[in-house]
Amino acid sequence: MKVVLPTGETLNIQRDKEKAIGFEATLITNERRIISFSIPKFDMPKTKNAAGYFCKENMDLIDLFIGSEGTLGVITEIKLKLIEYNENVFSCIIFFENENDAFNFIDESRDLLLNSSSVIDARGIEFFDHHTLNYLRNDFANVPDNCCAVWIEQEIFNNEEEINNAWFDLISKHNANVDLVWIAFDKKEEEKFKEFRHAIAWKVNEIVARRNLRKVGTDVAVPLENFRQFYSWMKNLVEQNSIEYVVYGHLGNCHPHLNMIPKDENEFELSKKLYSMICKEAVRLKGTVSAEHGIGKSKRDYLLMMYGEKIIREMANLKLVFDPNKILNIGNIFDEKYLQQ
Template sequence: MSLLRVPVTQPRGSVGPGAEPCLDPAIVDGYLRDASGEVGQASALFRPQCEADIAAILKRAGREDVGVTVVAMQTSTTASSVPREGWVLSTENLADEPTVAAQSLRAVCGAGHVLGAFQDLLAEAALLYPPDPTSRYECSLGGSVACNASGPRSHRYGATRNWVRGMRVVLCCGEVLDLRRGQWLARRGDQFHIEHACGEQAGGVESIYSNIPVPSFFISGEIKNAVGYSGGEEVDLIDLFIGSEGTLGVVVEVEVELLPLPAGSFNFFACFENESDALDMIETSRDADPGVSLVRADCLEWFDRASLDLIGGAMPAFEVPERAEVAIFVEQLTNDEPDDDLAGRWLDLLEGCGALIDLPGGVRVAQTQEQREELRRVRHAVPTGVNERAARNGMPKLGTDLAVADADLRRIVGLYHRAAQEPLSLLAAVTVETLRSQAPDAQLPSKLEAVTFGHVGDNHLHMNFLPKNALELRLTRAVYAALTSEVIAMGGSISAEHGIGKIKRAAFRQQVGEAGLVDMLAVKRALDPRNVLGRGNLFDDSALA
């Protein structure tokens, strides 16, 4: 076993008003919920303005044994930013203007900066920061790092982790790690050896070192994944904090890698009469040799028939053939303006795969910025419509975040069909009997309403169940658990982009197994021995007792 000695540095700035709590219940109430629909509670709100403020807050929390939930813009769907108790620490004031080094294709930005605004600023300088979560105008850069966010373009560019080159993180002891990718790499069995300058770790636990193990749990790099702390045969220390959901430290500044902004994009929306043809098109485009073929999809998005119905309701002028059972949105970024040759190659592929190319609305190619904006609205109409339907039903939606390998795409699509059309077929007999015993006077539904859309290029479809009553909700949760087990058996991920938070802890434990859980708990205890940060995220309290 090797020990990699990692120094700490002291926080920047001076302790000021940002280290003082806001105790006004009316103001604190605005920080108690996120996109999951869960509502929490907290006794105080802190809005630090610098690293020194954060250090003071965390050291005080350690002394007083108070939990701290770090929040950004609270677009999490897993309740990771919903406090159960204690204090809320908002990063909204950590929004220093970015420093951009165009020649070296790097930018440094405060964690509280709105991600979409950061990307717009870069675009003005003809630069691109690729991660593009749907919520990019409603989330911060630091928040996107904390959950390893991704989006439609992850098919080509990958998740946030791929683009982070450095960060500054305030630890619970009040010291700072100034991390650079490639600086500290450890192999399985090695440990990162954090040397604390103050000889104090997390509010009174005496230790001049923290030994952080390398987690053993690992999912194939082919599969989109946001499950727990990064592990494998070799781990970069920076990657333990990316996707850690506010449980290991507070990210205050991020350095990211950039690309030259592509000159153009070729976008289209293609409809198919059956799913097999659509899957043929996806597989053919993914298998194209980028060194030979002009066809290269940077974004592949799936819309099932229920999604198309929502689009029709929201945008009646956007015609879709009645025969269409599925549609695929494709984006290919180009170094030059798209030409007829590229369009012709794509149309040949679509025709060969059975797209409804001869029907009105069967294939829509966006040739102007206005038409590209229309396709953007089409894509956003579906999640909006799902949320509106759930609100009308008066029941929560349950959306999957499962991802599998390329070879299992058709299998997961088939499972989603069974989940909607024959949900009881996915359940064990004892589960069905339990559900029946809970409602002896009611008949279990034979079908479930669902809308399936999402990042099919990554084999990552969001199946959104829309239960209409308590019995359907119980059945949906049982079906969701069955789908989760099926995906784990395939070697897939239970959380491709949304993380674990407080809602998916049981599935998290099932995914990583006892050995994987022990490794991740050791990381948590080394960096946060008093369990100050993110209580309830990833781990049950009993696991950290």
């Protein structure tokens, strides 16, 4: 990876070549300047996480710049290691009568993925709640009248029949009607499933735009052991406040996107308050306020909620090591006031 620093200097960082020693680190620019710095000490959540800087004892220093939201330098060149592309994919959407069956199916799918003796090895597990299916029914007329759905994908190399049978055994075990399962038999149908997955986000954005409002959508994730408790609490909170919503997303990572769809300005302000409460609960359960989309400027108060002022100041001090003149993306991740010495 090549990084241009705000000072005009450049770094070439290779995976496994530059590592911290404990929480102390050194990088040497191509101009031969030695940059020594301390890695902030805190416990990152044991979940999918995109909140703040990646900081870990003995960490690979390339990970400091990945996901730093343009605050430490400008990445101008990246060399990637690619995996082999496999065109043969088992892709299906399964409809369930209740969320408990769907969650049991997702949990066992995840467990089997980690079991080397199982042929089940999902590369993606996506969830759609009842409200999501209702929204999509106008555009996808053959959506059955079920409570929720799960979309799974797995690459197939040379044991297609065995994989198909294993998945259908698992589907039957968790009470889904196999006759209602959608299966993609070709690339065109696989693309149709992807359209189905992304259509809900477009639909929600379209609705709130017509109302001259914005959706209020979560990006939280919590550890697996806390997920069901958190999911039920989050849904009940929004329902008790009579806000229209949908839930979809990456439940293989315990990472639901709950989108609140306000009808007017009052509901929009209420939705923002509920969003803050959801983030606070996720943090209490050792999760993250952002599992995917990062912090930017709009979520920096929630990063402060997640880590506290001491860690935010340590992150700000780390930024100043690479950006002493405060040039790059000031206000991203943390407030500018934390950059004042």
